Amino acid sequence: MQWETVIGLEVHTQLTTQSKIFSGASIAFGAAPNTQACQVDLALPGVLPVLNKGAVERAIKFGLAIGARLNRTNVFARKNYFYPDLPKGYQISQFELPIVEGGSIDIQVGEGDKAETKTIRLTRAHLEEDAGKSLHEDFHGMTGIDLNRAGTPLLEIVSEPDMRSAKEAVAYAKALHTLVTWIGTCDGNMQEGSFRVDANVSVRPVGQKEFGTRREIKNLNSFRFLEQAINYEVRWQIEQIEDGHKIQQATVLFDPDTGETRMMRSKEDAHDYRYFPDPDLLPVKLDEAWIDQVRAGLPELPGAMRERFQRDYGLTAYDAASLTSQREMARFFMDTVALAGDGQAKTVANWLQGEVSASLNRAEKDVSAIPITPGQLAGLVKRIADGTLSNKLAKQVFEAMWNEGGEPDAIIEAKGLKQMSDSGEIERIIDEVMAANAKSVEEFRSGKEKAFNALVGQVMKASRGKANPAQVNDLLRAKLNGGA
Template structure:
């Protein structure tokens, strides 16, 4: 049987406010346990929550960026459940009328060596408060509760079940991560839990309309865990069904050490939470003026920048998506093009998606910390474009520039000179090489003259070898053709 994978993601994005969503307590990470929990966060009797405007503003930013509807009026509800880290016995969230409705996210990824782009629709994004944290290790031999995180503002972003593989799920999550950081609504720190992902996974026979039963893997805080957990879960569900079993809707946890998902609890449905509007909070009203004000203060958005890259630099959609996957990447790219010229825009994109990205991945650093500066890369591109060095020599120069960790604006020239990488473009010198090669390769010459055009490649290869790779291949080809047709 052929199976199709169906995935929907819920992302909990911690907002970059200074204080909590309904109280003035700080949300700064790393404070002593229980030093940042106010009576409001603890729901002590007689206190009332007050909505943090900054959190709403960030939700509006996000909604505008994904082309969603910003609800003119949305409602906070109580989601009731019992857990030791939830001091109130309920979480304030949004249920029926979320603040952000609809929208979509477009992203690029590689599938079986092919470059793909995809748009996933969003269901909603709603504001809610985070719960506290149970400390199971090393607390006087007991479990302790740290309520510092209780009341931290979150935006929960929910996708439609339109994702079809682990690779797509990772690409979606990365695009979302890049976007919320771009917008400044989240610091994106996954180790500190600022960006967490719940992955809903089901499988169905190819061709079947109805969805299979989903399992939800909670709280994944790395892209690798998303990939591993989805792949494991898909295999588990298929094996279960093929053995005659049935998937039960459940919440599962990913165990990164044993590389498996484990059932945490059978899934509760909305009705189990007994949602009802929070009587302590009035409806959240957002005027068009407020939306306009937020819009006016937003940076150029990735979607607009993408269009501009396609229009102004002639880039394919895939390239434009990759280059706008983070603001730092886009800024770097534009700085390279500004110095290397628009004619080198596509070459700059290729370099960034190729050698630059590989080097960053190997060093496990972001582009902000790249030892090769945009202006240094731009000079290298110009030297390749003007024929000073070959593309291959360019790769060597790049790797030497990377290791040099130098601020030298002319680093590329310095290295080309030092390593003697300049192409031989002097026609006299080239002619000598070409003549020599023609004399020594009578057989290829004969084949070419007999109409086998591919025979010229062998001759080009010989010329490159004779010049130790420094001949300009375009010039060599031209010279060879001229001499062979003479």
């Protein structure tokens, strides 16, 4: 039987506010346990929550960025359950009336020139507070509680079950990651837990309309684990069904060491959260002036920028998508093109996706850590365009720029890397080479095309790589065909 995978994601994005969603305590990462938990976070008797407007503003920003409906009145509710790192015994979240509903995000499916755009619909995004952390190591037979994280503002972003493969799920998660970091609502740091993914996965026979029973994989904190976990889970579910078992609704955890998912709790153990509107907080009202103000502060979004790059610079969909996967990269591209000229856009794009990305990967750094400036890259590209540098020489200049710094012209001068474009000089070398390689000349003239390449190689070698290869080709061919 042929199976179809159905995936929906719930992503917890930590918002970039200074303080917590309902208290004034800091949310900075890495502080000593319980040093960033004030009396509100500790849920002392009598304390009350006060909503951080900055969190609401970020949710509005996200809603606008995905073209969603913003609920002008939205409501905080209490989600009741007992856990040691949940100090109030309930989490303040949004249930019936979330701040954001609907909207969509486009992803690129497939690679290279076969890339296609697919639209993933979003169900909702709601504001909520994070819980604290339970620490089981270092406490023999006991559990330590760190409430620094308790009350950290989160925007939980829930998609429709629109993805059909682990690759699509990863593409969506990456597109979402790009968007939230792009608009600055989340720092996207997955190691620190700022962007955590839960995947709802089910399978069904191809052609069947109804969804299969889903299992939810909790707390995936890398794109690689997301892909591995879904692939394992899909295989597992198909095996179960083909072995005659039914899938039971459950929450599972992914173990990166074994690459397997294992059950955390079944539907029978599911909590009744007894949601009800939090009487300590008034319904949140969004007025049009506030929404307009947030809209005015939105940067050009990756989707719009991608289209603009294709339209204005003639880039392929793949190049445009790749350059807009991070705001810093897009900004670097635009700044470089502005200095090098629009005609150089394609060359700039190639350099950014080629040498620049490769160098960053080797150094395990991200775009914000590029050691060269757009001005330097533009200078390099100009020297390629005006024939001063061959691609090969340009790579040498780039390496020097990257490792030692300096402007391209200065490096070309200092290292003598200028391309030889003086035809008299090149002709002189060709004459020498032809004289010294009479056998090859003879072979070419008797019809062995291969011999031509050997001669070109000798000329390039004699020029120590600096001769303009196109000129060498033309001049050599002319001389060979023109007799002596």
